[in-house]
Amino acid sequence: MQRALVIDPGKCTGCKQCELACSYEKEGVFNPAKSRIRVFDFHQNARFVPYTCTQCDEAWCQQACPTNAITTDAFGVKNVNDSLCVGCKVCTIACPFGTVNYNATTGKVIKCDMCGGDPACAKACPTDAIVYTDVEQAGYDKMAAWAKRTDAGAQAN
Amino acid sequence: MHHVIIGAGPAGVTAAETIRKHRGGDRITLLGDEDAPPYSRMAIPYYLEGDIAETGTYLRAAAGHYDDLGIDLRQARVGSLDAGAKILKLDGGDELAFDRLLIATGASPIRPPIEGLDLAGVQTCWTLADAREIAKRAEPGASVVLVGAGFIGSIILQALVAKGVQLTVVEMGDRMVPRMLDEAAGTMLKRWCEAKGVRVLTGTTVKAIAKPEAAKPAAPQPEPGFFARLFGQRPPEPTAPPAPVDETLKVTLDNGETMAAKLVVIAAGVRPNIGFLQASGLELGAGVSVDDHLRASAPDIYAAGDVAEARDLSSGQFDVLAIQPVAVEHGHIAALNMAGNPTPHRGSLNMNVLDTIGLVSSSFGSWMGIEGGDRGQLLDEAGWRYLRLEFDGDRLIGGQAVGLTEHVGMMRGLIQTGLRLGAWKDRLVKAPERLTEAYVATAQGIK
Structure with a gap:
């Protein structure tokens, strides 16, 4: 069963607990700048949008990686294998969502890995704007459609 | 069905794996010459x-990856193609018949018109074999001249600096990576390299590389001098030191300057490997001409990657785009x-992405923009940051960034989807740094 982070921006209050939880879980510090999920703040519209990797099916980051360092686990999550990543950053320009980023400290790229099946952001979210659930839930289809528009050819079927 | 991939x-590799995924029983042969x-x-x-x-x-x-997938990986070099008979002639005399062929022969380094390119110590940097040679000579403190600061030159530059060599870069363009970055960005890169102790000569070419003649053998000993004759002793014969292996190359620039180097790395660009196809009857341009299904001009023959002259999304024209993500996409x-x-x-x-x-x-x-399009530009010389966005109407068509690594892929997303930015476009013209906001807002329908 594939599971995904389903994000409902309508429920987000902009508290940014998810960013703190993520940076603490992944980097050991409470520093939103190191978070792999980011809350965009459109204060003029009173809207907040949490944003992170959608773990797309045939992921651009994965396909572009020259050393096969990005693998898919049993839950469909795309993981960066640090021992294979050389830090070339091709995935960071290939991902049309901009959700793989270079970490100059480690010389590797980082992305959301769903915390190995127990995402800290979803646990920290007080309003259920971020929930960890089956991919068939509403919201995922929209992302999938968006993903399809970006492809150079068709996704393999 | 026998698929052959050159x-x-x-x-x-991507093509071989993809064919296997969809055609479990087909025979797949993958030829590499390295x-x-x-x-x-x-x-x-x-x-x-x-x-x-x-x-x-x-x-x-x-x-065992290729064996496990039933991909027959062979080391062979193709001499010629008979497109009508569907037969490849391999170097060494063997023939290989195919039902479907993919030409993915890539590119080879251009050898610029410089005297002395064949000397030991002058090295292109394209293959692993090249890299092994460079690694041998690029010792800490060694003088190295890098010819070409295009994408490949600049990406090697980083490695050479890391090895601790004394580096001089010679680029004929007016800035670094002239085909990837504009003047502001390419000049910023040059300043950065200079600040890191690399000498960067733009608007300059190398005319010749020479190996100075080996030191002349020692002159014959003069007759014994006065004291020797006086005391009847001959001074001891000086023992000739072993002739040192002179590794030094003399590099002459077009401005007349000369410099010594232990290693000269040539990175003057690459061109598609189509030489073996000259008599094949296939339509060739800069690379193998293909249609919108990546088919070459003869039945059952396809081309992909650095060798394919395929459609460029930005210009709509057929062109060679010799970059890794495109190679995978084509494959x-x-x-x-x-x-x-x-x-x-x-x-x-x-x-392209480059770490210098x-x-x-x-x-x-289209990072250089189009006529009649608008532009948003942010230049922070002191902070080593630059962002330039180019628009056609309210669509992003190109961009470049220096000193920015967060969410840069969004530029690809916006360009490739042709998403209309509406009111966000004017905001980006005024403040291009709001790019990530604009992307998320547009995707979410926030005006």
Whole structure:
């Protein structure tokens, strides 16, 4: 069963607990700048949008990686294998969502890995704007459609 | 059905795997002419730097990967193609028949018109074999001249600096990476390199490389001098030191300057490997001409990667885009077509990312803009930051960034989807740094 982070921006209050939880879980510090999920703040519209990797099916980051360092686990999550990543950053320009980023400290790229099946952001979210659930839930289809528009050819079927 | 793929780079390997995924029972032969398992040229700088072993450059790490997929990986070089008879002639005399063929032969370094390119110590940097040679000579403190500061030159530059060599870069363009970055960005990169102790000569070419003649043998000993004659003693014969291996090359620039170097690295660009196709009857341009299904001009023959002259998404024209992500994209789509799943290629987006001694730059699409289009530009010379966005109406068509690594892929997303930015476009013209906001807002329908 594939599971995904389903994000409902309508429920987000902009508290940014998810960013703190993520940076603490992944980097050991409470520093939103190191978070792999980011809350965009459109204060003029009173809207907040949490944003992170959608773990797309045939992921651009994965396909572009020259050393096969990005693998898919049993839950469909795309993981960066640090021992294979050389830090070339091709995935960071290939991902049309901009959700793989270079970490100059480690010389590797980082992305959301769903915390190995127990995402800290979803646990920290007080309003259920971020929930960890089956991919068939509403919201995922929209992302999938968006993903399809970006492809150079068709996704393999 | 026998699929033959010439070239075991990213395009060829991706194609072989994709065909296997869709055609379980077909025979697949993958031909490579190098002495290593399929590897990525993108990883060579990290090998040169010593970050990874040769195995770290391999496209697929698992031993037995190709066997497990039933892909017959062979080391062979193709001499010629008979497109009508569907037969390849291999160097050494063997023939190989195919039902469907993918030409993914990549590119080779251009040899610029410089005297002395064949001397020992003058090295292109394209293959693993090249990298092994460079690694031998690029010792800490060694004088190295790098000819060409295009994308490949600049990516090697980083590795050479990391090895601690005394580096001089000679680029004929007016700035670094002139085909990837504009003047502001390319000049910023040059300033950055100079600040890091690299000498960068732009608007300059190398005229000649020479190996100074070996030191002349010692002159014959003069007759014994006065004291020797007086005391009847001959001074001891000086023992001739072993002739030192003179590794020094003399590099002459077009401005007349000369410099010594232990190693000269030539990175003057690459061109598609189509020489073996001259008599094949296939339509050739700069590379192998293909249609919107990556089909060459003869039945059942396809081309992908650096050798293919395929559609460029930005210009709509057919052009060679010799970059890793495009090679993979081509390989994937060509293979779907070869496997009998008709799949159009809508066009690939030119994009590059470069790390120059820690300063990361990237560019996408029509980064130079189009006539009548608008532009947003942010230049922070002191902070080593630059962002330039180019628009056609309210659509992003190109971009470049220096000193920015967060969410840069969004530029690709906006360009490739052609998403209309509406009111956000004017905001981006005034404040291009709001790019990520604009992307998320537009995707979410926030005006």
